[in-house]
Amino acid sequence: MSGAADLTKETEQTGERTDTPMLELRDLRVFYGAIEALKGINVKVYEGEVVALLGANGAGKSTTLRTASGMLSPRDGQVLFHGERIDGIKSHDLVRFGIGHVPEGRRVFPRMTVRENLEMGAYRFKAPDPDDMDRVFTLFPRLSERRTQLGGTLSGGEQQMLAIGRALMGKPELLLLDEPSMGLAPLIVRQIFDILEEINKQGTTVLLVEQNASQALQLADRGYVLETGSVAMADEASALLADPRVRAAYLGEGAA
Incomplete structure (x- = not known):
């Protein structure tokens, strides 16, 4: 396979946990007007994890974060934090729940x-x-x-x-990060990711959107690959990093 468009078969996450996720996006559908940006995605983030969201531009990564932080409202599905529904709560109120959002572009x-x-x-x-x-x-x-x-x-x-x-x-208990490496020199990117690792070690759970798939998967425990608003793959970060489809689509390597 060659490119993100070939990552169409959803894979099941290995070692599925039975405890309550810190954050769960359940059958989430989000629209911009008539355009369906998220098509019933399911994402789980457990306490203490770093979870990476990967995908091409327009795959729905930023929309996922913006919905999780209350900036967008889903048309269908649920956003749960510690098992309680929070979809419909405004973003400035979700800060009080313990959710922090670092948007794309720093602002x-x-x-x-x-x-x-x-x-x-x-x-x-x-x-x-x-x-x-x-x-x-x-x-x-x-x-x-x-x-x-x-x-x-x-x-x-x-x-x-x-x-x-x-x-x-x-x-924040949960930190949502949207493209922290965008436009930065490689040395600064390395410093940012080292600091994110330390933040996680200090007890903050992280959901990370990142175009630099290699850096993201080296930091993360688990990852999801989004494709045109759907989850195409979900697995341990190490497994995704080794997957030839991921390497071909996001690391610039030829497909095996």
């Missing part, structure tokens, strides 16, 4: 300083927790060095760090 506040951007991430609390601020500055020393600098004057990599740090200020 920092350009006329606010680094510290002010981080403080905005803690808006659900009466005041930012100094320990959370210290944690962000420990994870991202470069932000500590630039704490009084305006967000709009940071480099792309620094803005990505700031966007992640801002989400962490909300004390």
